[in-house]
Amino acid sequence: MTAVVERAVERREGFDARVLGVEVAEGLRAILREPTALFFAVLMPVLFFALFAGIFGGYTSPSGLPAAATMLATYGTFTVATVMMVNPGVTVADDRTRGWLRVKKVSGTPIAVSVAAKVIAALPYALLSLLAISAVSLLVAGPVLDVGTWLRLVGVLLLGGLPFALLSLAVGFVASSNATVAILNAILFPMSIASGLWIPPEMLPGVVQAIAPVLPTFHLAQLALGQLTGAGGLGHLVALLVSTVVAAALAGLAYRNLRV
Amino acid sequence: MDARVLQIEGVRHRYGALTAVDGVDLRVAPGECVALLGPNGAGKTTLIGLATGLLAAQEGRVRVCGGDPRSAATRRHLGVVQQTMGFPTTLTVAELVRGAAVRAGRPAAAAGPVLAEVGITDLARRRSAKLSGGQRQRVALAMALVGDPDLLLLDEPTAGLDVAARRTFWQVLARRRDAGVGILLTTHILEEAASTADRVVVLHRGRVVAEDSPGGLSARLADRTLTARSGVDVVVLRGLPGVLTAVRDGERVRVTSAEPERVLRAWLPLDDALGELRVEGAGLEQALFALTDDRSERDDETMGVPA
Numbered sequence: 165m166t167a168v169v170e171r172a173v174e175r176r177e178g179f180d181a182r183v184l185g186v187e188v189a190e191g192l193r194a195i196l197r198e199p200t201a202l203f204f205a206v207l208m209p210v211l212f213f214a215l216f217a218g219i220f221g222g223y224t225s226p227s228g229l230p231a232a233a234t235m236l237a238t239y240g241t242f243t244v245a246t247v248m249m250v251n252p253g254v255t256v257a258d259d260r261t262r263g264w265l266r267v268k269k270v271s272g273t274p275i276a277v278s279v280a281a282k283v284i285a286a287l288p289y290a291l292l293s294l295l296a297i298s299a300v301s302l303l304v305a306g307p308v309l310d311v312g313t314w315l316r317l318v319g320v321l322l323l324g325g326l327p328f329a330l331l332s333l334a335v336g337f338v339a340s341s342n343a344t345v346a347i348l349n350a351i352l353f354p355m356s357i358a359s360g361l362w363i364p365p366e367m368l369p370g371v372v373q374a375i376a377p378v379l380p381t382f383h384l385a386q387l388a389l390g391q392l393t394g395a396g397g398l399g400h401l402v403a404l405l406v407s408t409v410v411a412a413a414l415a416g417l418a419y420r421n422l423r424v
Numbered sequence: 425m426d427a428r429v430l431q432i433e434g435v436r437h438r439y440g441a442l443t444a445v446d447g448v449d450l451r452v453a454p455g456e457c458v459a460l461l462g463p464n465g466a467g468k469t470t471l472i473g474l475a476t477g478l479l480a481a482q483e484g485r486v487r488v489c490g491g492d493p494r495s496a497a498t499r500r501h502l503g504v505v506q507q508t509m510g511f512p513t514t515l516t517v518a519e520l521v522r523g524a525a526v527r528a529g530r531p532a533a534a535a536g537p538v539l540a541e542v543g544i545t546d547l548a549r550r551r552s553a554k555l556s557g558g559q560r561q562r563v564a565l566a567m568a569l570v571g572d573p574d575l576l577l578l579d580e581p582t583a584g585l586d587v588a589a590r591r592t593f594w595q596v597l598a599r600r601r602d603a604g605v606g607i608l609l610t611t612h613i614l615e616e617a618a619s620t621a622d623r624v625v626v627l628h629r630g631r632v633v634a635e636d637s638p639g640g641l642s643a644r645l646a647d648r649t650l651t652a653r654s655g656v657d658v659v660v661l662r663g664l665p666g667v668l669t670a671v672r673d674g675e676r677v678r679v680t681s682a683e684p685e686r687v688l689r690a691w692l693p694l695d696d697a698l699g700e701l702r703v704e705g706a707g708l709e710q711a712l713f714a715l716t717d718d719r720s721e722r723d724d725e726t727m728g729v730p731a
């Protein structure tokens with residue numbers, strides 16, 4: 165038998181931020197190099213926004229704000245929810261069915277790091293979609309928000325995307341990639357309509373208005389609108405936090421059933 | 425300090441009613457290369473899965489570099505090629521190998537030399553979606569090597585490799601072995617494994633049926649092959665005393681046996697025309713075949729496993 169040779173390999177142990185960096189870079193490359201999947205997730209809200217802002221943008225909403233401004237909040241909610249709800253879950257399901265998640269697991273990458281990276285990598289895309297609708301709004305209605313308000317709006321929307329990303333992961337952990345797309349869209353669209361993201365809640369039937377308060381999209385939209393009107397949003401914030409906890413619990417539950 | 429980089433003790437794994445790994449003991453020391461052989465379904469991949477911690481041992485104990493293979497910290501010391509593994513189609517070869525280096529706690533710059541070592545520098549900028557089967561296999565090997573692991577677990581690493589790539593593979597492996605890396609690999613190409621492996625472990629139906637040096641294994645079975653031109657039905661031959669296996673190859677028949685004289689005494693009266701008789705030492709392939717062929721009725725017999 166060959167003689168035993170002492171090996172001394174210099175290796176980083178414990179949490180290594182470079183691993184998160186690699187994972188985020190991989191996530192961003194996946195989006196940039198194969199953009200078709202997310203293209204529709206951004207294009208749809210932008211087209212919808214262009215259409216409705218073109219029609220109603222000049223009106224004034226009941227709150228006294230120009231409709232183009234309130235629509236930035238509601239359609240912004242819709243775009244962010246779409247990107248955060250579709251991207252992390254679909255890519256996790258893809259990685260899983262492809263066998264890549266197994267490769268990463270065996271390499272000692274904590275799944276929590278992979279998951280965090282998926283959410284982080286989706287953020288620039290969500291931001292991009294917000295920039296797109298803001299540009300359309302500028303074209304159609306001119307400047308309706310001051311810069312500070314707009315920045316607050318964007319910040320709230322991006323942070324508020326977290327529960328949607330967690331819900332997305334919960335589905336992506338257990339369903340196939342095709343099923344994940346179908347399931348997430350089946351949740352997203354009714355939720356968006358019922359929360360008044362497409363048409364103002366006041367114009368929806370009473371039944372739908374009654375269920376809106378249990379939907380995270382509704383509370384994110386209200387919180388976003390609050391940035392424009394100055395209305396207090398503590399209740400909506402609490403509701404969003406509760407949604408985040410529930411989504412995290414669902415994701416945790418799904419993670420325990422994760423088969424890599 | 426434990427001198428073993430892999431320690432598998434009395435491990436059992438069941439998939440429902442099927443026992444895929446049935447009480448296996450296996451150790452790999454630093455600087456040792458162990459080849460795991462056995463027919464399809466023998467339990468090789470399951471055993472590798474237990475060693476990587478992807479599967480939990482339902483019975484027995486698995487230790488890797490002194491740690492639990494299910495912990496992320498231990499896994500950083502492992503280099504693994506899985507039998508089926510997938511890469512994101514959007515990443516290039518260089519990105520994949522650099523990522524593997526970082527995941528193992530090593531600098532990303534370690535990728536360059538390993539790409540060269542495995543002979544895929546010219547593929548560095550190619551997307552994984554555009555790789556051929558053998559190229560993918562080489563990328564997988566580079567990803568396993570780049571972390572400078574203490575233990576390599578390679579499940580059919582030569583599957584799909586051409587002759588030149590296989591030669592490179594065994595050279596790379598011998599170099600790592602000599603540098604003190606422990607290696608456990610599965611393969612179906614026995615003769616090749618024999619040139620690099622220090623030990624061959626034959627798995628059959630989840631059990632170790634033989635464990636020896638490659639030379640020892642073939643020596644033990646050296647007097648076992650009889651070939652002859654004969655018209656006697658192989659089914660009849662298999663019924664003769666002392667016959668382990670009988671296979672027809674055109675006009676000729678190949679019989680393996682531990683007692684060639686006894687076989688001949690029974691065979692000759694059955695066939696006046698028996699000719700071109702040759703008795704020779706069995707190659708490793710035949711030895712393996714004899715060990716794992718169900719018709720040889722040796723299933724429950726264990727050979728050469730140290731008590």
Ligand SMILES: Nc1ncnc2c1ncn2[C@@H]1O[C@H](COP(=O)(O)OP(=O)(O)OP(=O)(O)O)[C@@H](O)[C@H]1O
Pocket residue numbers: 439442444462463464465466467468469470471507
């Ligand atoms: N996930 C699974 N569920 C149920 N049975 C399984 C599973 N994986 C493997 N098996 C069974 O366990 C046995 C051992 O399989 P394993 O993949 O370990 O064999 P192997 O020696 O690697 O074979 P091969 O040479 O074909 O790769 C086989 O009978 C197989 O059908």
Ligand SMILES: [Mg+2]
Pocket residue numbers: 468469470507579
């Ligand atoms: Mg296998």
